[in-house]
Amino acid sequence: MNWLQRWVPHPLFAGFLLLLWLLMNEFSFAHLLLGAVLAVVISRVTQPFWPEHSKVKHPGKLLRYLGRLLMDILKSNLIVARRIVFYSRQLEPGFFTYPLTLTDDFAVTILASTISLTPGTVSAHYDREGRCLLIHCLHLEDEVALIKDIREHYEKPLQEIFDD
DSSP states (O other), rough: HHHHHHHOOOOHHHHHHHHHHHSSSSOOHHHHHHHHHHHHHHHHHHHGOOSSSSSSSSSHHHHHHHHHHHHHHHHHHHHHHHHHHHHEEEEEEEEEEOOOOOOOOOHHHHHHHHHHHHHTEEEEETTTTOOOOOOOESOOSSSHHHHHHHHHIIIIIHHHHHHH
């Protein structure tokens, strides 16, 4: 274990926390220092709660996944806003069960987070034994098409990224 891992057991997490801190506050040396200290402390304090490490096998595919996710979030924001403003009486909200093919817990967590980050859908429950997610959708027109869309756009790329 090198010195960085001893001091900062989860450097990406700490870096993300520092970046988030700087984005939420004005940029000054004091905020940079306080954010760095908080990031290191939070990273060390939460270390026992982290699951086994999942290795990203294909970083390039991860970047493509993040780009795709960003575009889908932007597109979904527009679709949800339009549906709420113009067609709110015609919405058909509903729950559906999404059968998982992922076996890596971290990849499942990323998939559930991705679904919740995308406007109009929320991951409501993860059934570990049944290997499925319960998902709520603001407007559920075609469950089969939505399952296919999630599998093609999110789950398959996650399998490739983590070589599941």
